[in-house]
Amino acid sequence: MFPNSLSGRFLALTIIFVMLAEVFIFVPSIARYRQDYLMNRLERGQIASLALLANDMIDPELELELLRNAGVFNVVLRRDEIRELMLASPMPSPVAATFDMREPPATTLIADAFGRLFDPTDEVIRVIGNPTKDAGLLIEITMATAELRASMIDYGLRILLLSAVISIFTATLLFFAVRALLVKPIKGVVSAMKSYAAAPDDARRIIQPGASVRELAEAEHALRAMQTDLTSMLRQKDRLAALGGAVAKVSHDLRNILTTAQLFADRIEASEDPVVSRMAPKLMNSISRAVNLCESTLAFGKAEEPPPKLDLVSLARIVHDVIEGERLAIADGGVQLRDDVPPGLMVRADPEQLYRILSNLVRNARQALDAAKKDGEIEVAAAEDAEAWRVTIRDTGPGLPPKAQEYLFQPFQGGARKGGAGLGLAISAELARGHGGVLELTSTGPEGTCFTLSLPKTVVTAGRAAE
Template identity: 65%
Template sequence: MFLNSLSGRFLMLTVVFVMLAEVLIFLPSIARFREDYLLLRLERAQIASLALLATDEMISEDLERELLSNAGVFNVVLRRDEMRQLVLSSPLPSPVHATYDLRAASPLDLIRDALDVLRKRENRVIRVIGNPVQAAGLLIEVTIETAPLRANMIEYALRILALSAIISAVTAILLFVAVRVLLVAPIRRLVGHMTAYAEAPEDARRIIEPSGGVTEVREAEQALRSLQTQLTGALRQKERLAQLGGAVAKVSHDLRNILTTATLFADRMERSNDPAVARAAPKLVGSLSRAVNLCESTLAFGRAEEPAPRLERLFLRLLVAEVIESEQLASREGELTFITDVAPGLTIRADSEQLFRVLSNLVRNARQAIEATGRPGTIEIGGGEDEETWWIRVGDTGPGLPEKAREHLFTAFQGGARKGGFGLGLAISAELIRGHGGRLDLVRTDEDGTEFIIRLPKAAAVLEVAAQ
């Protein structure tokens, strides 16, 4: 409906407020009209009195009645001094109902008296007192009927109301057109942009270009542009992630077959007579098994979520030693020092494969950060427990994380700390720890190094929920 639209409601409000303004103007106008009407009667009465004075008060009754009739009054009293009064009089049709002194009437008094005349329909006789024109005496007093006064006031009021209606209509139409041009049209254009963008949010060409001339509309367009830009970027990233998931699934399928074959050869290496090969074969088999398991779970972010952790009791020191041994093989000898600060008997409840991945990601990031400096460094892994949690600290003496990496530390494809990195390692690690009901937090990062802490809950209820 029209009245439910912004234009319709604004039109109705315009008419209401314009009429209210006209009412506020109407009341003083009616009061002023009544005052002018009465002053005109006083002036005519004064002229009639002066005519009587010019003839030395020698006029006929017929002339006196004509003078009073022309003045529109019944009686005239002109007080020129304290000793002398000039009087024109005729019979009154009824007693004097009220006396009004225009010499000291306030605006509110005039408005009240004017409304009183309009409200009362019966014809009454009133006395009016005022100052003579040109200071021709002390005061002038007349008696008149209210019927002619009321009739003239009603006629004047109707003209005022008709004029007010015309002014209201013209003003409302002009404001209606102005609102449609200045406000409604830009809002409709904004809605049109939103509708067009909703049809294809991935299309960057549909992002709105702010063009509004009204400040508020332009601010709304700028806010919408920012929102659309962020949403389009998020949708594109989501599409890339979906494509990555498909690609990872295909690579994982083929890689699993390759790794399965490599595992068979590694099994044969365990039967080698070379002691070094026999010692290395179990570790090679373990690494290949982890790679196969990783391929079978289609890696992180290749699917919508990581599999639920399979919780079991494990010795943290043995797991840390296995992580360090893997990273020592990848590091150059003499450049890195690994320190382990975990009690030999400390056991925790976690998924060994997932926790191995988390620690490997953290230690690998630390190793690569130190190697990038070209200077020797230290990586320390510590572990412990309190009443509610098990905790694991991973710290290094590297150069610290850059500012960009800190802003999106645990966000995929945005938290990369080195050139060529995709920022997946920390995002995967944080997701795996959340799956355990725990948290992965950055403790510090500065020129002296970086330190992360993993907290895993001991509460059985939390662990069970996380494992579901």
């Protein structure tokens, strides 16, 4: 429990801090004890001198007994400006130091006390003070330091022992209080996390906040919110996995159906009807792109989007095909499609994948305008600089909702319209990365939305790739 547990460390720190506080109490208290000890000797010396004041002549043996009881060697009393030796006995050594106890500063008392505490030498010292009850102007005594130091050590040991008992008792109370108020609730949170980790899809294992401590209650609520979101995401992941499998199966069967339709379209293309002859190539292109889309959907489901076959292609021709395909879906002509691509602009890209990127973006813009039931304009423009070709797709639609912006380019989550799966932007962004480029949302709002597709001009050779 102790070295590495919260309770054990808290117990140890409590003992240390209480002992440290007791040390700060011990320093002035030991100085105070020495002051009281010396003042007591002064009072006892003064009381011993009263016998001489009552009787000018006393027996030498009585004088020695009075001095021994007072714990001093001699007593000097100053009365009426006369300094008089009241009691005297032989001193074992000369006076080593003099201490004036008449209102000494605290720092001096502390320094003198610790100086005596750490000095084992038995010396004779002179102590000066004021007589009690105004019985004179000044009183002096001489005394040995051995008994003073022994008494100070005994007092200090008793103080330290009492401090240790108080520290252990206080730390024990705090230990049990912390275990009840903090450690047990924290262990409960840890147990709830372990239980949830064992089966994150089981909603019954989501923690139920119940801590009384505010910080722990906040942690439990945050953990509950995280677990709830994670459980929802796991369920959504399972649904998306099932949906992905279903889409892959549908795409596989749809590809077979479109292949059959392609064979019939080949026969229709041979018709001599001028209207059929004019529409047949567009029908063939649409069916071919539908077949490619099914194959790409299968590849996306396997996370195996084929690498692009890069070549210099006419951007204007691809944009023209995209716009012509979208014009067929515009019923009343309320949406205007504009092409602002220089006719001779060539870009290095896979034509089919570039068509899919632009088609997804233009279709999304057209569907946004249709959903808003407003007339508008969609413009595809292009420019180039020394580093890249840049294609912008701009519309005057209502802009992307906040959820679509938050999950932009994420499959099945970034859909901007009701019923949308959000695959178009995810596929377009992945295809752009396959070209070494990037698809970015440049701006969105009530005035419209703008996407920018950047395709790099540089080609990474084997030598540069190895750098």
